[in-house]
Amino acid sequence: MSSKIARYYPLIPVYAAYLILFLIGRNVTGMWQLMAMLVFYCAIGQAFNIFLGMTGYVDFGYVAFMGIGTYGMALSISHLYQIEGLGMWVILIGAVLAILMSGALSVAVGAVALRLRGAYFAIATIGVNEGFRFLIEGAKIWGGSEGIIFSGQFTHIFGRKTASLISTTWADIFVILVACLGAFVTLRFMLGKIGYALMALREDEDAAKVMGINVTKYKIIAFITSASLVGLVAAFAWGLKLTYLFPDEIFDISYTVECIIIVLLGGAGTLLGPVAGALIYGLSKYWLTIILPGFQLLIFAPIIIVIVVAFPEGVVGVLKRRVRGTVLEKFIV
Amino acid sequence: MKEYCLKSAIIFMAVFGLLLTTNALAVDKVVLGHPACLSGKFAKAGSQASWGIKACVKWINEVNGGVKIGGKKVPLVYKPYDCESKKEMVTSLIGRLATIEKVHGIIAAYSSGLTLTGAPVAEKYGIPYLSQGGASNRIFQQGFQYAVQVLSPATLYQAGAVDMLRKADPSAKRMALAFEDSEFARMVLRGAEKHAKELGFKIVFNRTYPKHVNDLTPLLSDLKAAKPEIILGGGHFPDGQLFARQMSDLDINVKALSMIVAVTLPAFREALGAKTEGIVGPAQWEFGVKYSPAAAKKVGVPWFGPTNEEFVKLAKEFSGGKTPDYHAAEAGAAPLVFVKAVELANSVEPDKIRAAFNKMDLMTFFGEFKINPDTGLQTRHSMVVVQWQGGKKVIVWPEEAATGKLYYPMPTFAEKAKGKVAVPR
């Protein structure tokens, strides 16, 4: 019994980090928006890690799922705002729509692109992201490049006070909740059969196949989970928080790069990694913009190169090796 | 017991009095925050904006002696952060400005998109939010209470050019529209299309092209086939530069070409040389524009801020000698109108400042300022039209602000290559 619970100990540091962030945000003036940004990075890192960390496949077009998740929320609010008495339900509908749409896109992408490996997979996923965005703009789907601006409709539903409270506070709290969910799912996967299967796949895909592991099935499960989670994150962090969208902004590939940096910095395939990576990345970026405005990328680029070359297993990867055999071992996975 | 009562009453009074005085003393400075685009995709316009703002802040503090509030002058403090032209940074930086720096007003980031990004956060903290690079009308249709537009809205961008061309050539009919597919340029396109049709132009070509386009040849080939007499187009700087260059490559000659944004920037001339002769473009502001204390007197509105010459001189101190363009001017106007509103409200309370904005009717070096009280949309500021004539930008419209005459029709690209300039005789 106790060993069963002990398996979930690794969640403690992750949740503790989120709790601390939340408390700092609540109680220290001026920290809430910064906290929101950090949790957003944690959440997308966590979601990205479920697929990349476990399978080693680099989805360079990952931001497509964030984009379509944002559309889920935007479409829900901009289409349903006139229905009286829907109130909070409109957000729930938006969230469900975000999960369904990003899930559906990931099934479509997974069915085709997951047959490819390595660089071919990375390029195919870039193709999906760009192609999808240009289809929206070219065929003028969902308003095309005009995007959807629904601040006014959002205020119409909730009234000015509540609307502003939702987009500046509740949207961020929802992101924390999704981040917590992401951590839980990651650990479940790691402990379950899927984790072992994917680990085998990561080491040697062909050998895993020969061993009789249904590699494709587990890959697709991890892919869909990761995509739906990040779609949900974006529905809150971009949809509900900003209350507008433009396709070229939400399909911006630099967010994929940020996901990759976060996961690699923290340690791919670890539970605590994305959180550590997001905190290091987000905080250093934030302080650099304040201390040395304009120089942050110039400073970041060589640091990334050094990290990639010198310790590719990330902060948590190194930490994991250090604590092996100590009490902390149970907590850091 | 009685003594106790008296004592507590005295203490209460003392504390209350202290609170009152500290409250009054609290306004020892007026702080203006700005998530500036110093890097990332808007770095160019963003750095211009920061020069303009710094210039006007300096003028307010040194020439005006600060902000007059409660009978005395307090300094204006400018707090910029770099938002990297990214939306995550805009929201978190505005959050920081509102709570830690306790700013009294926020100058929005460049572009319509980023102005929209920050608006809900500024709204939450109830801080006046000055749009200096967000021209799209849609920002002001969302019911934001604290948003105020300093520059002319996008739908009016080409109106002056259309009026001018109609006057210059009453017989011209065939007009082509080719704008960038961005929030701002689409709004310009819509306004231009409506206005041109009203003035009897026939739209023979109407298309958009995506942002970051690097080859316009296919669009321009189709445009050439439509045989327009006048072309209105543009979006931002790079596409405008490309547009004019490739028109020359394909030898597309028209009587007039009016393009937004790109035409007004000196880099346009640097990159294209003589090819720019005769091209016109609307500008929010242009050096030499005749807004002055005298002009203000003429139309009967108060004047505030540096003159055009003073502004350019101050801005050059911050730009390392580079000439400020209209991105600097529109941003520079933001602290001026803000300070005027604070002085008018005689308070730093957001609602009082916002109410003061509604009452304002004012002229600065950037032009006139008056907003729609309900939406915050700019209604009075007017655009000017410039034309490249012999390597110099000349203001050709409106006639009362003009520094020269329009050259019409534009020389052909072949003529320009041979050295013909568009200087009217």
Place this chain on the structure above:
Amino acid sequence: MIGIQLAGNLTQGLILGGVYGMATMGLSLIFGVLGVVNVGHGAFIMIGAFTTLLLFTQLGLSPIIAIPVALVIGMALGFFFYYTVIIRLTEAPELASLLATFAIGTLLEESVKFTIGTEFRGYNWDVGKISLHITTLPMSKIYAFVGSILIALLLYLWFSKTRAGTAVRAVMQDRKGAGVCGVNVNWIYALSFAIGIGLTVTSGVLLTMFIPVGINPYMGGAYTLKAFVIAVLGGLASPYGAFFGGLIFGLIENGTYTLFALVPSLEPFAMTRFLSFLILLLILLIKPTGLLRAK
């Protein structure tokens, strides 16, 4: 009428395609030999563009002279980044090399930003025009096209006629085998990376001869994405494949514009791009080795 427009656009597309193809050969060569996808590809094109711009505006040198200069600068950069970074990543998972090349690209962009600034620049190299019935072509575009073909041809000769070229091909086919046969694989890696980057920087010169405006530190991003599509068209690991892939891409991109424009309510530019990415996906699915490879 449409026929003339279509013919005009196809002509322009063919010429642009030649330059695109040349701009992708470096990417394919590096992937073919080292198995590294250079996500910072566009940044090297940008370096070439600035080389041309500065030589032209500061020293008054014609872009033709910029070609060998760019090649030398590119190869130097290639050797430098190979021995400092890439050498440690050839056996690492894709993630590491993708991120590292991205960071190299960012480093270049930011360095140029801080030394030269973010202005969009351009230059005027007017060497006349040819007016055809269907379209008008400036001579500079024709020089760029001819230059691309010549460079592609030179690369072909180098591959087939020289010892080093043969060794590179051997490593492409079987790196272990080549090592056993006495080829210094590490040197071949370094050389291929340097030549790949050299070609890419040179292509920046040719691209500015085609489009001499819009030169700024962040101009490369769009070309990186296009190069991916073109490289896949040509088989990703084959430099000549990439050249022909470029020609096909140019034809598709410009040719279909006129056709998409016939359908109202479509934004034709975005549709041509959608189409190109759709083709990318189809090829990856059906024939990941590219259109032109028999095997």
